[in-house]
Amino acid sequence: MAYNFKEVETKWQKKWEKEGTFNAKQDYTLPKWYGLVEFPYPSGQGLHVGHPRSYTALDIIARKKRMQGYNVLYPMGFDAFGLPAENYAIKNHVHPKITTEKNVNHFRDQLKSLGFSFDWSREINTTDPKYYKWTQWIFIQLFKKGLAYKTTMPINFCTGCKVGLANEEVVNGVCERCGSPVVQKEKSQWMLKITEYAQRLIDDLDDLEYLDKIKAQQKNWIGRSEGAEVKFKIKNTDDTLLIYTTRPDTLFGATYMVVSPEHPFIKKYESKIENLNEVKEYQEKAAMKSDFERAELNKEKTGVEIKGIKAINPLTNEEIPIWISDYVLITYGTGAIMAVPAHDTRDFEFAKKFNLPIKQVIKPKDEKIQEELTEPFTDVENGIAINSEFLDGLESKDAIKKVIEYLEENKLGTKKVNYKLRDWVFSRQRYWGEPIPMIYCEDCGWVPVPEEELPLKLPEIEDYEPGENGESPLAKQTEWIKTKCPHCGKEAKRETDTMPQWAGSSWYYLRYMDPHNDKEFVSKEALKYWNNVDWYNGGMEHTTLHLLYSRFWHKFLYDIHQVPTKEPYQKRTSHGMILGGNGEKMSKSKGNVINPDDIVKEFGADSFRVYEMFMGPFDQTAPWSMESIRGCSKFLDRVWQMQEILTEEPGYSKEFESMMHKAIKKVTNDIEEMKFNTAVATFMTMVNEFTKAKKITRGEYKTFLQLLNPFAPHMTEEIWSQIGEKIEIAKTPWPTYEEEKTIDEEIEIPVQINGKLKATIKANKDAQREEIDNAVESNETISKLIEGKTIIKKIYVPGKIYNIVIK
RNA sequence: GCCGAUGUGGCGGAAUUGGCAGACGCACAUGACUCAAAAUCAUGCGGGAAACCAUGUGGGUUCGAGUCCCACCAUCGGUACCA
Numbered sequence: 001m002a003y004n005f006k007e008v009e010t011k012w013q014k015k016w017e018k019e020g021t022f023n024a025k026q027d028y029t030l031p032k033w034y035g036l037v038e039f040p041y042p043s044g045q046g047l048h049v050g051h052p053r054s055y056t057a058l059d060i061i062a063r064k065k066r067m068q069g070y071n072v073l074y075p076m077g078f079d080a081f082g083l084p085a086e087n088y089a090i091k092n093h094v095h096p097k098i099t100t101e102k103n104v105n106h107f108r109d110q111l112k113s114l115g116f117s118f119d120w121s122r123e124i125n126t127t128d129p130k131y132y133k134w135t136q137w138i139f140i141q142l143f144k145k146g147l148a149y150k151t152t153m154p155i156n157f158c159t160g161c162k163v164g165l166a167n168e169e170v171v172n173g174v175c176e177r178c179g180s181p182v183v184q185k186e187k188s189q190w191m192l193k194i195t196e197y198a199q200r201l202i203d204d205l206d207d208l209e210y211l212d213k214i215k216a217q218q219k220n221w222i223g224r225s226e227g228a229e230v231k232f233k234i235k236n237t238d239d240t241l242l243i244y245t246t247r248p249d250t251l252f253g254a255t256y257m258v259v260s261p262e263h264p265f266i267k268k269y270e271s272k273i274e275n276l277n278e279v280k281e282y283q284e285k286a287a288m289k290s291d292f293e294r295a296e297l298n299k300e301k302t303g304v305e306i307k308g309i310k311a312i313n314p315l316t317n318e319e320i321p322i323w324i325s326d327y328v329l330i331t332y333g334t335g336a337i338m339a340v341p342a343h344d345t346r347d348f349e350f351a352k353k354f355n356l357p358i359k360q361v362i363k364p365k366d367e368k369i370q371e372e373l374t375e376p377f378t379d380v381e382n383g384i385a386i387n388s389e390f391l392d393g394l395e396s397k398d399a400i401k402k403v404i405e406y407l408e409e410n411k412l413g414t415k416k417v418n419y420k421l422r423d424w425v426f427s428r429q430r431y432w433g434e435p436i437p438m439i440y441c442e443d444c445g446w447v448p449v450p451e452e453e454l455p456l457k458l459p460e461i462e463d464y465e466p467g468e469n470g471e472s473p474l475a476k477q478t479e480w481i482k483t484k485c486p487h488c489g490k491e492a493k494r495e496t497d498t499m500p501q502w503a504g505s506s507w508y509y510l511r512y513m514d515p516h517n518d519k520e521f522v523s524k525e526a527l528k529y530w531n532n533v534d535w536y537n538g539g540m541e542h543t544t545l546h547l548l549y550s551r552f553w554h555k556f557l558y559d560i561h562q563v564p565t566k567e568p569y570q571k572r573t574s575h576g577m578i579l580g581g582n583g584e585k586m587s588k589s590k591g592n593v594i595n596p597d598d599i600v601k602e603f604g605a606d607s608f609r610v611y612e613m614f615m616g617p618f619d620q621t622a623p624w625s626m627e628s629i630r631g632c633s634k635f636l637d638r639v640w641q642m643q644e645i646l647t648e649e650p651g652y653s654k655e656f657e658s659m660m661h662k663a664i665k666k667v668t669n670d671i672e673e674m675k676f677n678t679a680v681a682t683f684m685t686m687v688n689e690f691t692k693a694k695k696i697t698r699g700e701y702k703t704f705l706q707l708l709n710p711f712a713p714h715m716t717e718e719i720w721s722q723i724g725e726k727i728e729i730a731k732t733p734w735p736t737y738e739e740e741k742t743i744d745e746e747i748e749i750p751v752q753i754n755g756k757l758k759a760t761i762k763a764n765k766d767a768q769r770e771e772i773d774n775a776v777e778s779n780e781t782i783s784k785l786i787e788g789k790t791i792i793k794k795i796y797v798p799g800k801i802y803n804i805v806i807k
Numbered sequence: 808g809c810c811g812a813u814g815u816g817g818c819g820g821a822a823u824u825g826g827c828a829g830a831c832g833c834a835c836a837u838g839a840c841u842c843a844a845a846a847u848c849a850u851g852c853g854g855g856a857a858a859c860c861a862u863g864u865g866g867g868u869u870c871g872a873g874u875c876c877c878a879c880c881a882u883c884g885g886u887a888c889c890a
Contacts, residue, residue, distance in 0.1 A: 213811055220810060223889065245890060258890090301888085332889045339890085345808085346888055420889050540811095540884075577884090614832070616819060620812080621883075628819065631832050634847095666823095678821070681831035688831090691848095750827040755871040756859095757827055795870055801826040805870050 003640040005604030009714040013115055021730065022066070022074070022117035028529040030071035035062045036509050036569070038538035038546075039077040039124075041501075042103035043084055047110040048586070049594045049612070049624065050578045054537050056609045057575065057618060057674060059116045061535065063710035064671050066117075067734035073530055074117055075512040077124035078104050082501045086432040089464045096432045096464075100127055110596060115605045115713050117730075122515045126434075126504030131511065133455035134521035135503050136437040138553065139426075140448040141560055143438070147193045150446065153425055155470070157185035163466040164429045183288065185470065189427040190436055190497060194552045198222050198419040200566075201551055209571040211619075214543045221544045223420025228404050229334065230413035232257060233312040234269075235319060241265060241311055244333030244418060247343065247380070248407065249399035251315050252388040253361035254338035255351070257322045258303070261286035262330040266306070274308035279324055286326045301327055301350045313338075314412045315389070315403075325350065333418055341376065348376040361388045362396060424549065426500060429472040431464050433498030441485035441492040450486045458498075472496040505546060506553040509533050509568060527563060536569040543574055573674060576620040578612075583623045594624050606712035607633040613676035613711060632680075636715055638687050639708065642696055643719060649697035656700055658744055659689065664737035667707045676711075683708055698723070703735045751776055752803040753785055761802075769796060776802055 016022060035058045040051055055076075062074040080103075085096035104125065111118070124131055142148040155164045160180025164187065194201075202222055205215050227246035234241055241257065259265050261283045266273070273279055282304045303325030310319045327346055328337050341351035341358040351358050358373060362383040377383065385391040385399045394402060407413035427436065437449035437456045449456050459480045467475035474480065474496040485492040507521070514526035538546075547569075554568040579585060580592025587593065599608045611629040616622035652660045663682055670679035686704060690696040696704075701723070709716040709729050720729040743765055749772065751759045759781045763772055773794070776782055782804070789806040796802050 327888050337890045627833050
């Protein structure tokens with residue numbers, strides 16, 4: 001009686017679908033559990049074997065939670081706006097809607113063939129107007145609160161295609177598609193003020209169960225730094241130049257200043273600059289450089305001194321020169337710095353190149369002052385101020401405090417916190433995205449589309465090519481653009497930019513709670529019950545931006561009293577990537593892509609699931625192996641074959657009682673800790689034991705199948721019904737164990753001499769120290785080894801180890 | 808450079824968190840079944856004749872280190888002058 005996975009898997013999948021077995025219940029009195037996995041972008045290539053790694057993991061947890069009595073929400077949907085569909089449309093003149101629909105259908109079939117317990121009645125799609133109506137609605141709320149604003153920002157612009165490009169489309173400084181150079185072009189863009197939430201996005205991490213590395217990533221990205229803003233007087237004026245520094249204690253060593261090429265200071269003092277042509281030339285060159293070139297050329301510092309203007313160091317009152325250089329960024333701090341070459345790597349390089357004075361104001365603790373610096377000393381933990389008048393002798397940390405006090409007293413500067421985080425560029429000059437629901441009126445300025453008119457649907461168009469100068473393709477839809485100002489009724493124009501792909505995925509977890517609601521984005525009752533997401537798993541590549549954007553939107557919704565909690569996801573974990581058999585990233589060009597459909601066809605969904613869980617630690621990358629999956633398939637065959645050695649005893653046999661209790665404990669814990677690989681190993685060991693004994697009781701088989709069910713739902717369900725059980729296994733309660741029964745009566749204790757294993761003794765689990773001592777001494781090997789030696793110490797860790805130290 | 812991770816048999820990996828290193832699986836070898844092969848089943852499988860030696864390298868702490876500390880090396884991922 002061989003196992004026919006094809007027949008069995010389709011049979012159960014059909015039944016689950018028909019009966020909605022795994023759909024979340026509407027009963028809000030039950031304990032709830034909400035598990036979330038990142039919804040896929042439905043690409044033309046179909047499902048990647050990486051997707052099911054995450055989906056299987058949370059599927060296992062979800063199935064276990066259901067058996068433990070929870071009302072589980074485990075939903076799935078599609079993040080279907082995005083570039084590939086649009087680029088495909090440009091090339092082949094097929095509407096993105098059509099390709100998207102086709103791809104979504106393909107993805108859905110693939111997902112269903114793997115037997116995930118998703119609640120398909122709640123499927124969502126970000127490109128559905130009923131969905132993006134609410135994405136637009138949230139944008140309007142952001143606008144109303146002043147968190148959405150328009151400003152000019154540089155974009156990547158392809159000089160060949162005349163299109164704005166996403167960073168991913170810029171490869172080595174040229175356009176991915178046509179190879180023309182890419183330059184920075186100023187464009188008016190919608191921005192979201194995520195920076196206003198920077199501190200809260202850091203602070204609120206404390207109460208969340210994110211993996212530590214994910215918290216670290218979030219914090220590093222936000223990049224908080226503490227320092228001071230300091231005013232430098234400009235000589236012969238009443239004006240000052242404001243800088244930001246994290247090391248105000250080095251102020252006595254500031255020997256020059258640098259402003260970024262875009263700094264307004266230059267325009268302001270144009271008339272005083274003696275070498276204006278040279279300065280302007282430098283500014284133009286900097287503007288021409290793309291981000292790529294700036295990064296590429298950063299090995300060699302460039303710059304020009306601004307002649308005719310000097311600044312005054314506020315502490316030394318010395319006159320210092322002002323330079324312009326692109327190593328100072330207009331987007332961070334104040335766009336200007338004081339340069340302390342002795343204690344900053346970049347300033348040091350710059351000073352060396354242009355022969356600027358280097359003045360040491362810090363020395364390493366316990367070391368002498370060096371005659372000449374070969375490298376800057378930057379260690380803040382380990383420095384003592386020198387040559388700094390009232391700071392001399394202070395440790396760097398204390399010097400920072402003291403100098404800030406001084407600056408504040410004398411109105412020369414203030415303490416200041418800065419963040420690396422920048423506001424979120426929210427405009428895309430693209431067709432396949434949510435239209436930004438804004439109208440421009442000459443008299444009233446930017447006015448949102450009235451909320452009752454939402455969704456503002458994406459117009460049907462034929463021509464997806466971008467407009468002039470990198471405008472959105474919608475800019476050519478003159479009829480669609482024309483509208484009336486909702487405020488004053490005058491002729492007005494619609495915004496033609498669309499939203500980025502991040503928009504729809506920033507709040508999708510909320511929609512799953514109440515996906516068919518057309519009055520609200522989610523009902524208050526649903527929110528109260530389901531919020532927050534209890535467990536969110538996804539790729540490491542989304543733990544910075546997506547997670548941050550999503551947390552930002554959630555916090556905003558909290559502020560306007562739309563959601564009851566401060567954070568969307570209580571717990572966030574991430575899975576490792578699956579590599580090709582050769583250990584490299586899977587890619588078409590390398591020919592190492594594994595298609596999940598082929599695997600399901602050859603081995604079945606259960607084998608596929610078990611293998612993906614067994615292949616290695618869940619959070620680490622793992623290479624695919626065709627041989628190993630065969631091993632998992634063999635394991636399941638042996639599970640099936642155990643039907644032939646089944647006896648009718650209802651309970652556990654004496655022989656296997658403790659193994660059963662241990663296994664329940666181990667598998668239950670392993671699932672919670674995502675140690676799926678060792679859980680599978682436990683199953684394999686059990687099968688080996690039962691097969692060796694050539695018998696398994698009904699009680700043992702039942703428990704075994706229940707534990708295995710979340711991993712291999714189809715086969716376990718089939719065996720369950722084959723052995724005559726009436727209620728589906730998925731509807732039975734999760735097995736429980738008794739702690740005392742996991743402890744063996746007789747234990748083995750390793751005995752070491754000087755830390756090296758020499759023998760093992762057997763003892764009763766309750767044996768007293770004295771008995772153990774006797775047993776050790778009467779052991780032949782041990783007694784021989786300690787004969788004639790001095791025993792210094794005997795260490796006994798109960799139940800674990802016995803170590804004799806001899807001389 | 809910085810941030811994060813990883814390093815254990817031929818390979819993927821275990822190790823109750825400081826207590827018998829190599830669980831489980833793959834590959835391989837031998838045997839059984841077979842005319843034969845595949846499948847299946849059984850046995851073995853870090854090195855060494857042994858004492859012993861072995862968890863990237865070198866130190867340290869400890870009765871005891873894969874696990875903790877210090878210094879380094881290698882690989883992978885992210886990021887780019889953040890003052």
